[in-house]
Amino acid sequence: MGMGGLDTVLEGVLLGGVYALFAIGLSLIFGIMRLVNLAHGDIVVFAAYMILTATAAAGVSLVVATVVTIVIMFAAGFALQRLVLERVLGDDILPPLLVTFGLSIVVQNGLLLVFGADSRRLQAGAFESSSIALAPGLSVGLAPLIALITAFVVVVLLQVLFYRTALGRAFRATADNPQIAQLMGIDQRNVYALAVGLSLAVSTIAAVTFGIRSNFDPSIGPARLLYAFEAVIIGGLGSLWGTLAGGIVLGLAQTIGGRIDPEWQILAGHLAFLIVLIFRPRGLFPSRRR
Amino acid sequence: MTALVSVKALDAFYGDFQALFGIDLELRRGETVAVIGANGAGKSTLLKSLAGLVRNRPDAVQLNGRDIGDAPAASIVKLGLALVPEGRHLFPSLSVEENLLIGGYGDRRRSPWNLRAVYDVFPVLRERRSSDVTILSGGQQQMVAIGRALMSNPSILLCDEISLGLAPIIVEDIYRSIPLIRANGASIVIVEQDVARALRHCDRFYCIQEGRVTLAGRPSEVDQEAVRMAYFGT
Amino acid sequence: MTTDRLPDGHVVAETSAMTKPVWRLQSATRLSRAAGVAAIVIFPLLILVPAVASRNLLQDLIFVFTMLALAQLWNVLAGWGGLISVGQQAFVGLGAYGLFAAVALAGFDPLLAIPMAGCLAAIAAAILGPLMFRLEGPYFAIGSWVVAEALRLGCAQFKPLGGGTGMSLSSAALANMTGTRWAEALFGIRAAAARDVVVYWIALLLVVGITFSIYLFVRSRLGLGLAASRDNNAAARSVGVRTYRIRYLLWVLVAFATGMVGALVYLQKARISPDAAFSVVDWTAYVLFVVVIGGVRTIEGPILGVLVLWALQFNLSGYGSLYLLLLGLIAIFVMLFMQRGIWGSAAARWDLQLFPARKLLVRDDS
Numbered sequence: 001m002g003m004g005g006l007d008t009v010l011e012g013v014l015l016g017g018v019y020a021l022f023a024i025g026l027s028l029i030f031g032i033m034r035l036v037n038l039a040h041g042d043i044v045v046f047a048a049y050m051i052l053t054a055t056a057a058a059g060v061s062l063v064v065a066t067v068v069t070i071v072i073m074f075a076a077g078f079a080l081q082r083l084v085l086e087r088v089l090g091d092d093i094l095p096p097l098l099v100t101f102g103l104s105i106v107v108q109n110g111l112l113l114v115f116g117a118d119s120r121r122l123q124a125g126a127f128e129s130s131s132i133a134l135a136p137g138l139s140v141g142l143a144p145l146i147a148l149i150t151a152f153v154v155v156v157l158l159q160v161l162f163y164r165t166a167l168g169r170a171f172r173a174t175a176d177n178p179q180i181a182q183l184m185g186i187d188q189r190n191v192y193a194l195a196v197g198l199s200l201a202v203s204t205i206a207a208v209t210f211g212i213r214s215n216f217d218p219s220i221g222p223a224r225l226l227y228a229f230e231a232v233i234i235g236g237l238g239s240l241w242g243t244l245a246g247g248i249v250l251g252l253a254q255t256i257g258g259r260i261d262p263e264w265q266i267l268a269g270h271l272a273f274l275i276v277l278i279f280r281p282r283g284l285f286p287s288r289r290r
Numbered sequence: 291m292t293a294l295v296s297v298k299a300l301d302a303f304y305g306d307f308q309a310l311f312g313i314d315l316e317l318r319r320g321e322t323v324a325v326i327g328a329n330g331a332g333k334s335t336l337l338k339s340l341a342g343l344v345r346n347r348p349d350a351v352q353l354n355g356r357d358i359g360d361a362p363a364a365s366i367v368k369l370g371l372a373l374v375p376e377g378r379h380l381f382p383s384l385s386v387e388e389n390l391l392i393g394g395y396g397d398r399r400r401s402p403w404n405l406r407a408v409y410d411v412f413p414v415l416r417e418r419r420s421s422d423v424t425i426l427s428g429g430q431q432q433m434v435a436i437g438r439a440l441m442s443n444p445s446i447l448l449c450d451e452i453s454l455g456l457a458p459i460i461v462e463d464i465y466r467s468i469p470l471i472r473a474n475g476a477s478i479v480i481v482e483q484d485v486a487r488a489l490r491h492c493d494r495f496y497c498i499q500e501g502r503v504t505l506a507g508r509p510s511e512v513d514q515e516a517v518r519m520a521y522f523g524t
Numbered sequence: 525m526t527t528d529r530l531p532d533g534h535v536v537a538e539t540s541a542m543t544k545p546v547w548r549l550q551s552a553t554r555l556s557r558a559a560g561v562a563a564i565v566i567f568p569l570l571i572l573v574p575a576v577a578s579r580n581l582l583q584d585l586i587f588v589f590t591m592l593a594l595a596q597l598w599n600v601l602a603g604w605g606g607l608i609s610v611g612q613q614a615f616v617g618l619g620a621y622g623l624f625a626a627v628a629l630a631g632f633d634p635l636l637a638i639p640m641a642g643c644l645a646a647i648a649a650a651i652l653g654p655l656m657f658r659l660e661g662p663y664f665a666i667g668s669w670v671v672a673e674a675l676r677l678g679c680a681q682f683k684p685l686g687g688g689t690g691m692s693l694s695s696a697a698l699a700n701m702t703g704t705r706w707a708e709a710l711f712g713i714r715a716a717a718a719r720d721v722v723v724y725w726i727a728l729l730l731v732v733g734i735t736f737s738i739y740l741f742v743r744s745r746l747g748l749g750l751a752a753s754r755d756n757n758a759a760a761r762s763v764g765v766r767t768y769r770i771r772y773l774l775w776v777l778v779a780f781a782t783g784m785v786g787a788l789v790y791l792q793k794a795r796i797s798p799d800a801a802f803s804v805v806d807w808t809a810y811v812l813f814v815v816v817i818g819g820v821r822t823i824e825g826p827i828l829g830v831l832v833l834w835a836l837q838f839n840l841s842g843y844g845s846l847y848l849l850l851l852g853l854i855a856i857f858v859m860l861f862m863q864r865g866i867w868g869s870a871a872a873r874w875d876l877q878l879f880p881a882r883k884l885l886v887r888d889d890s
Contacts, residue, residue: 036662093661099859105852109845169392172383180379182363185396229666270674281658
């Protein structure tokens with residue numbers, strides 16, 4: 001029982017790494033632009049399919065496919081903002097919500113048309129199923145462990161970007177007050193476009209970590225959006241470390257719930273979210289500032 | 291001599307509301323110009339129009355002979371015109387030093403204004419460089435706001451009500467920096483509700499009342515009564 | 525000297541007998557009066573439709589009426605309440621499951637079960653509301669989706685109503701539904717078709733009732749107060765508008781009506797499953813499409829929008845994913861280039877109002 005419990009906790013934490021990666025992309029856009037991208041989950045799935053196509057059709061290795069897709073998705077995010085989202089950003093929150101919801105429907109059905117409804121998986125060869133021993137008798141899957149480490153690394157890199165670079169200052173200033181930021185010579189259109197590009201790039205990383213360990217099909221996007229959102233709320237707005245923690249908490253909740261009854265896994269996550277909302281509406285680790 | 295900044299028949303609107311009616315104004319190189327007027331007269335709107343936060347006809351505002359009336363604020367700053375906005379509007383997510391640094395975001399020259407130079411003019415900021423800006427006193431925040439604008443190395447600095455809400459002794463402190471700023475080559479526009487102070491520090495002034503220029507000239511050439519009438523309109 | 529007052533007693537002016545302006549509040553326009561007359565004519569015609577319509581047409585009309593009802597409800601919640609929900613399918617599903625529980629488990633008459641199902645949805649909304657209102661704007665939207673998903677998963681665990689695979693209503697349970705025997709006799713049709721006729725009438729009643737209630741709400745002080753809050757919350761509250769309370773009330777009432785519509789839809793289908801009853805595509809995506817195309821924040825808009833949806837559905841629904849893709853693209857384009865929707869843009873351009881809600885102060889110089 002002791003070992004089984006530790007096993008569960010470990011599994012939950014590792015799952016949390018993937019959820020954290022989902023959540024970071026969502027949190028980035030909201031933090032900088034106050035935009036919630038309802039197509040976020042579907043975009044992660046889209047990235048997974050792109051990587052799949054690159055490996056299956058072009059025959060490149062998974063690593064190369066991922067890197068290429070990251071670059072393409074960054075550019076796509078930039079274009080998405082400049083061409084589409086920019087036109088609906090404003091004080092009214094309804095248009096961006098409706099546009100991104102429409103986008104969600106478009107991406108899902110587009111993927112369905114092109115790839116069909118079958119489940120797919122990203123092939124990573126031996127990497128997928130290898131495990132690593134952390135302690136005598138305690139081993140974890142290598143892929144999930146790398147996913148968690150990747151989540152940490154991404155948060156560290158983003159913190160460096162935001163707090164130690166001029167661009168990061170520009171992001172934070174624009175998030176505070178886009179009008180006054182203009183007086184500093186910052187064109188908010190480019191800042192926002194970079195933010196969306198960055199979000200899509202991070203989502204691609206999420207896609208590859210997810211696609212290696214789980215099956216995916218065009219319809220799973222909305223569920224990913226909900227998990228990302230729950231992780232952000234549980235962790236608390238305004239803090240990337242909080243989002244990471246939120247992802248881990250969600251992963252734990254789901255895994256523990258799943259151990260009790262497999263049918264309860266996702267519901268357990270929703271319940272954890274609702275409980276945090278009742279008792280800690282600002283999240284477990286909210287940022288001081290906003 | 292051609293003006294550095296030239297404003298011709300500027301009308302400014304907020305939606306349907308007209309705030310400025312046919313403003314004509316000039317700023318010549320090396321000058322300090324004051325814009326005085328009561329609350330709501332349109333002074334801030336004028337500065338925002340110059341800085342690009344309020345858009346206008348292209349030829350309503352000219353900088354070095356170049357039309358900038360409809361240019362976006364981000365590009366106007368790169369042309370050398372910086373605004374210290376009314377109410378300061380520092381970035382709460384950034385520390386004091388980061389607020390200054392962000393001011394220099396669009397600037398490549400780094401001279402004569404850089405972090406060291408700003409700290410020389412406002413030494414108290416050097417002590418507080420890593421502070422959260424929200425815990426600074428009003429006067430210190432104003433210094434950060436001015437320093438932030440200076441970091442873009444402007445040839446024209448617009449100061450919107452920098453004495454607002456500050457104790458007189460602090461205001462004197464801040465106004466002591468004006469000659470230093472002038473000495474480094476900037477031409478300045480000061481917007482003030484405090485008429486006496488504005489007239490003390492300027493070469494020329496304009497008085498605005500209900501969106502129109504009611505009086506313009508040199509402080510030495512006009513008497514108090516004329517200014518009072520132009521200010522209040524009766 | 526005469527004193528002029530507004531209808532509520534405020535003194536406007538005191539004038540001598542020479543000039544005596546009389547002020548009155550006017551809402552109706554010529555167009556709105558014409559529309560009112562048209563509605564009074566059309567309504568009885570719609571009631572008589574079952575006498576001449578095929579069963580397919582009846583089912584199509586049930587779809588139109590229920591979609592329109594859901595769209596009007598979503599619209600008033602988002603446009604006036606400022607609550608943008610992507611999870612109204614929660615209440616559709618709750619209403620549907622409420623009806624099935626009342627009919628299959630407790631043996632109630634299906635017609636009676638409809639308002640009961642509405643109450644179930646309303647109670648859920650009353651409990652969940654304060655919780656969800658802690659989420660701001662867009663996060664409220666996703667939060668509502670989470671709630672819908674949680675309810676879907678919860679219902680999938682509820683074995684008495686079929687669990688994950690769902691269940692059907694037995695024809696025995698449906699046979700004694702009030703009105704079916706009467707419809708059978710009146711139109712000489714069999715039980716299943718008679719049920720569709722009764723459902724049609726209820727759907728017509730619901731959509732007219734809902735639209736009219738929304739119109740009255742929008743015109744009322746409450747509606748005005750909420751619209752003011754939407755523009756400037758602090759200012760509205762400073763003049764005494766109890767934003768939170770009105771919004772909460774609206775949220776619960778919308779859930780009640782949505783629940784009834786859900787109950788009615790699944791009464792007609794006579795078969796339920798969690799994935800269908802809580803489907804985000806059927807009960808939110810289509811609804812959003814209708815509202816966006818027609819025009820957000822107008823009452824006329826969704827009417828136009830649902831007709832567009834009907835036309836598209838009629839011609840293209842066989843294309844499955846391609847059809848949905850097209851709907852999504854249309855919605856995006858409309859939001860980008862014609863944000864007010866078809867009706868909204870036309871109304872703004874030519875100042876049209878079929879449901880007049882503005883109060884203009886006009887001088888009566890007669």
